[in-house]
Amino acid sequence: MAEAFRAALAAAARETQDVLRERLAAHDLPVAQAMEHAVTGGKGLRGFLVLEGARLHDVAREAARLPAAGIEALHAYSLVHDDLPAMDDDDLRRGQPTVHVAWDEATAILAGDALQSLAFELCADPLVGSHRADLCLALARAGGIAGMVGGQARDIMAETSETPLDLARITELQQGKTGALIRWSAEAGAVMAGADAGPLGRYAQALGLAFQIADDILDVEGDAAKMGKAARKDAAAGKATFVSLLGLDAAKARAAELVEAACDALSPYGAAAGTLRETARFVIARES
Amino acid sequence: MAEAFRAALAAAARETQDVLRERLAAHDLPVAQAMEHAVTGGKGLRGFLVLEGARLHDVAREAARLPAAGIEALHAYSLVHDDLPAMDDDDLRRGQPTVHVAWDEATAILAGDALQSLAFELCADPLVGSHRADLCLALARAGGIAGMVGGQARDIMAETSETPLDLARITELQQGKTGALIRWSAEAGAVMAGADAGPLGRYAQALGLAFQIADDILDVEGDAAKMGKAARKDAAAGKATFVSLLGLDAAKARAAELVEAACDALSPYGAAAGTLRETARFVIARES
Numbered sequence: 402m403a404e405a406f407r408a409a410l411a412a413a414a415r416e417t418q419d420v421l422r423e424r425l426a427a428h429d430l431p432v433a434q435a436m437e438h439a440v441t442g443g444k445g446l447r448g449f450l451v452l453e454g455a456r457l458h459d460v461a462r463e464a465a466r467l468p469a470a471g472i473e474a475l476h477a478y479s480l481v482h483d484d485l486p487a488m489d490d491d492d493l494r495r496g497q498p499t500v501h502v503a504w505d506e507a508t509a510i511l512a513g514d515a516l517q518s519l520a521f522e523l524c525a526d527p528l529v530g531s532h533r534a535d536l537c538l539a540l541a542r543a544g545g546i547a548g549m550v551g552g553q554a555r556d557i558m559a560e561t562s563e564t565p566l567d568l569a570r571i572t573e574l575q576q577g578k579t580g581a582l583i584r585w586s587a588e589a590g591a592v593m594a595g596a597d598a599g600p601l602g603r604y605a606q607a608l609g610l611a612f613q614i615a616d617d618i619l620d621v622e623g624d625a626a627k628m629g630k631a632a633r634k635d636a637a638a639g640k641a642t643f644v645s646l647l648g649l650d651a652a653k654a655r656a657a658e659l660v661e662a663a664c665d666a667l668s669p670y671g672a673a674a675g676t677l678r679e680t681a682r683f684v685i686a687r688e689s
Numbered sequence: 690m691a692e693a694f695r696a697a698l699a700a701a702a703r704e705t706q707d708v709l710r711e712r713l714a715a716h717d718l719p720v721a722q723a724m725e726h727a728v729t730g731g732k733g734l735r736g737f738l739v740l741e742g743a744r745l746h747d748v749a750r751e752a753a754r755l756p757a758a759g760i761e762a763l764h765a766y767s768l769v770h771d772d773l774p775a776m777d778d779d780d781l782r783r784g785q786p787t788v789h790v791a792w793d794e795a796t797a798i799l800a801g802d803a804l805q806s807l808a809f810e811l812c813a814d815p816l817v818g819s820h821r822a823d824l825c826l827a828l829a830r831a832g833g834i835a836g837m838v839g840g841q842a843r844d845i846m847a848e849t850s851e852t853p854l855d856l857a858r859i860t861e862l863q864q865g866k867t868g869a870l871i872r873w874s875a876e877a878g879a880v881m882a883g884a885d886a887g888p889l890g891r892y893a894q895a896l897g898l899a900f901q902i903a904d905d906i907l908d909v910e911g912d913a914a915k916m917g918k919a920a921r922k923d924a925a926a927g928k929a930t931f932v933s934l935l936g937l938d939a940a941k942a943r944a945a946e947l948v949e950a951a952c953d954a955l956s957p958y959g960a961a962a963g964t965l966r967e968t969a970r971f972v973i974a975r976e977s
Contacts, residue, residue, distance in 0.1 A: 428834050432842040436834065482802060487794030506775035507845055510798070511838050514770060514805065518833030521809050525826035534822035538813035545806030546716050546724065550799050554720040557795055 403686075406679040413452050413469070414445025420470035424519060435500045435512035436519070439477040442495040444687075446680070447472040447586040453677050454590025454601050457670050464528050468536055468589050471523030475544055476582060478516035481509050483553070489634075517544070532593050539592060543581040552577025559641070566641040572610065579616075580609035587677075603666035608681050611659035614652050615685045617642035621649065623688065656685045691974075694967040701740050701757070702733025708758035712807060723788045723800040724807070727765040730783040732975075734968070735760040735874040741965050742878025742889050745958050752816050756824055756877050759811035763832055764870060766804035769797050771841070777922075805832070820881050827880060831869040840865025847929070854929040860898065867904075868897035875965075888957045895951035896969050902944040903973045905930035909937065912976065944973045 421440045425433045448469035455465030484491040484499040485506060492502050501509035523529075524536045542548055555574045559566050566574065587605035591598035620635045621644050635642050644652045663681040667674035709728045713721045736757035743753030772779040772787040773794060780790050789797035811817075812824045830836055843862045847854050854862065875893035879886035908923045909932050923930050932940045951969040955962040 425834070428839065430834070430839060430842050431846070432838065433834055478802075482798055485798060487798060508842075510770055510773060510775060511842055511845075513802070514766075514832075515834040515838040517802065517805050518829045518838065521825055522829035522833060525822050525829060527822075527826075534813050534815075534825065537809055537822065537825045538815075541806045541810035541813060544802075545810060546713070546718070546721055546803040550720065550803040550806065551716065551718060554718050554796075554799055557799075558719070 403679070403683075406676065406683060409676065410445065410449050410680075410683070413449040414443065416452075416466055417445055417448035417470040417473045420466055420523070421474060421519070424470075424523075431504060432508055432511045432515060435481075435504050435508050436474075436477075436516055438497070438503060439481045439500055439512060439516060440473055442497060443473065443477070445473060446684075447476050447582055449680065450583065450586035450605070450677075451589045453680070454587050455593060456590070457601075457673055457677075458590045458594035458596050460530075460590050460593045464530055464593065465590065467523045467526050467529050468540075468593070471520040471540070472582060472586050472589070474516045474523065475520035475540065478513040478520070479544075479549060479553075479582075481513040481516065485509055488557075520544075530593055532595050536589060536592050539585055539588070543585040548577050548581030549579075550577075552579070552581070560638065566646075568643075568646055571641060571643065571646065575610060575613040576606075579613050580606065583609040583612060600666055600669045604663045604677065604681070607659045607663035607666065608684060611656045611663065611681065612684045614643040614656040614659070615687065617644045618649065618652055618656070618685075619688075620644075653685075660685055691967070691971075694964065694971060697964065698733065698737050698968075698971070701737040702731065704740075704754055705733055705736035705758040705761045708754055708811070709762055709807070712758075712811075719792060720796055720799050720803060723769075723792045723796050724762075724765075724804055726785070726791060727769045727788055727800060727804060728761055730785060731761065731765070733761060734972075735764050735870060737968065738871065738874035738893070738965075739877045741968070742875050743881060744878070745889075745961055745965075746878045746882035746884050748818075748878055748881045752818055752881065753878065755811045755814050755817050756881070759808040759828070760870060760874050760877070762804045762811065763808035763828065766801040766808070767832075767837060767841075767870075769801040769804065773797055776845075808832075818881055820883050824877060824880050827873055827876070831873040836865055836869030837867075838865075840867070840869070848926065854934075856931075856934055859929060859931065859934065863898060863901040864894075867901050868894065871897040871900060888954055891954035892951045892965065892969075895947045895954065896972060899944045899947035899951065899969065900972045902931040902940050902947070903975065905932045906937065906940055906944070906973075907976075908932070941973075948973055 418440060422437060425437050451469035451472055452465050480494060481500045483489050484494055485501055491499055500512055521537055524540055525533050529536060552574050556578055584602060584605040587601045588598040591601050647655060660681045664678045667677055706728060710725060713725050739757035739760055740753050768782060769788045771777050772782055773789055779787055788800055809825055812828055813821050840862050844866055872890060872893040875889045876886040879889050935943060948969045952966045955965055
C-alpha cells in the first residue's frame with residue numbers, strides 16, 4: 402500500500418514536471434534552464450494534493466494538472482529565493498547545487514521571479530475552467546504578505562529577536578510559511594469545481610501543521626544524504642522549533658494526532674479519499 | 690495643457706498608491722513597510738495607462754483602479770529586485786534609498802516577491818469583473834520569461850557578451866524588458882471590457898519603444914538629481930543603447946516618429962484619446 406502510494410506520488414511529480422518542462426522548452430535562455438533545474442527532483446507533494454482534490458471533485462486531469470504544475474512552480478520559486486546568500490544561504494537542495502551556486506545570484510533571483518509568474522500563468526489558463534480567477538486570487542493570497550512571504554518574514558524576524566517564539570507564535574508562523582500553500586493545494590480541486598472547500602481546508606490545516614512538525618523532527622533525526630539538504634540547521638542556529646518547545650516525543654505524538662485529525666476531516670468523501678489519508682500518513686513517515 | 694496632463698498623471702499616481710497603501714496597512718511587518726516604500730514616489734505611468742484605457746472602454750473607475758495599482762506593484766517589484774547588489778546594485782531610486790539599502794537584502798527579496806503576488810491579487814479581484822482571469826493570464830505572460838524577466842535576462846547576457854547588440858536585438862530586448870508591461874497596461878481596459886485591444890496594443894508597442902529610446906537619451910543628457918537615480922550608467926558600462934547605435938540626433942528623431950505612430954494608432958478613439966496622445970508626447974519630453 403505504501404509502495405503503491407509512493408509510486409502514485411512519483412508519477413504525479415513526473416506529470417507536473419513534464420508540464421513545466423514543456424512550458425520552458427520554448428525559451429533558450431540560461432534563466433529558463435535554471436527554472437527547469439529548480440522544478441526538478443522535488444517530491445511534488447503540493448501538486449499531488451491538487452490532483453487528488455481535483456479527482457474527488459471530478460475535475461478533468463488535463464485541467465487539474467495545470468494548477469498542480471503551477472503550485473510546484475510557486476513552491477520552487479520560494480525555495481530558490483530562500484536558498485540565496487542573503488536568505489538561508491544554502492548550497493544544496495534536493496541533492497543538487499542550488500540555483501545561485503549552479504548559475505549565479507542574478508539568475509537565481511530572475512528564475513524565482515519568473516517561476517512565480519509561471520505559477521499564475523498556469524492557474525489562469527482557460528483550460529482550468531470557469532473558476533480560474535478564484536484560483537489565481539487564492540494563490541496570490543496564499544503566496545503573498547498574508548501567507549507564505551509573511552511567514553518567511555516572521556521567520557527571519559524570529560531569528561534576530563531577543564524573545565524566543567512560543568507555541569502559539571510558531572504555529573502562526575507555520576500557517577503562513579508552509580501552511581498557506583498546502584491549504585491552497587488541497588482546496589484547489591474544490592475551488593475548480595465551485596464546490597465547498599471546507600473539508601479539504603480542514604484536512605490541509607491539520608496536514609500543514611503535521612508537515613512542519615515532521616520537518617522539525619527531520620532536522621533533528623534526519624539523514625542529510627537522504628534529505629538532499631543540510632540537517633540540524635535549526636539546532637545549530639538556536640532556533641525555536643516544535644521539537645525544541647515540545648520535546649521530541651511530544652512533537653511526534655502531536656504530529657500523529659494531527660494526522661488523525663486530517664484523516665477525520667475527509668469523512669464526507671468516504672473511501673474515495675483513501676489516497677489523501679495515505680498522504681497525511683506519508684507526511685510524518687517520510688525521510689526527506 | 691501639459692500642466693493639466695501632469696496634474697492628471699500625479700492624481701492617478703496618488704490614487705493607485707492609495708489602493709496599495711490600503712492593502713498593506715493591515716500588515717505590521719517590516720517587509721510591508723518596505724513594499725510601501727517601493728510603491729511610493731513613482732510617476733505611475735503604467736497605472737495611468739490602465740486608467741485611461743479603461744476610461745475609453747467605459748470601465749468603472751472602482752474596477753480599473755485595482756489593475757492600475759496591480760501593475761504599479763508589479764513594476765515596483767521589478768525595480769526592487771533590479772536594484773539588488775547581485776543585479777544592478779543601485780543605492781538610489783526615485784530620489785530615495787533603495788529597499789536593500791534602507792532595510793536589507795532579505796527584506797528586498799521578500800518585498801519584491803510579495804509585490805508580485807499583490808499584483809495578481811489586485812487583478813484577480815472579483816470587482817475587476819468577468820475578464821479578470823484574462824487580465825491575470827496576460828499579466829503572467831507580460832511579467833514572466835516570455836516578457837519582462839526574459840528581457841532582463843537578455844540584458845544581463847548582453848553585458849557579458851563579446852558581440853555587441855545590433856538594433857534588431859536591442860529592440861527585441863526592449864520589447865521584453867519594458868515593452869511587455871507597458872503594452873499590458875495600455876491593453877488592460879480593452880481586456881476588462883472584452884473589447885478589441887488591437888489599437889491600444891499598437892499604440893503601446895510604439896510608445897514602449899519611444900519610452901526606451903527616451904530612457905537611453907536621458908541616461909546621456911539627463912540630470913541625476915531630477916531623475917532620482919544615477920545617470921550615464923550605460924555609457925560607463927560600455928553598453929549598446931539606441932543612442933550609441935543611432936547617435937543622439939537620429940535617436941531623438943526616431944523617438945519622435947514613434948510618438949506620432951503611437952498617436953495615429955489611437956485614431957479609432959478620436960478625440961477621446963487626447964490624454965493618451967499627451968502621454969506619448971510626455972514620454973519623450975520627460976526629465977526623469
